[in-house]
Amino acid sequence: MDDPNRSIECTVSKCRYHCGGCDYCSLSAVQIGSHEEQPYCAECVDCRSFEPKD
């Protein structure tokens, strides 16, 4: 299991950078962005560092 970065909580267990046993990211930093021109709620915002698990 990768080391959790306790500054980045994440529940996306299908991401290859998710820690698996706990809800944290294993990266030292992530990039956040939006797929909306005018984001207005949390669902408009995405983690751009996401990569699917193999």
Ligand code: SF4
């Ligand atoms: S890269 Fe993004 S989606 Fe993937 S575990 Fe880290 S914070 Fe979550």
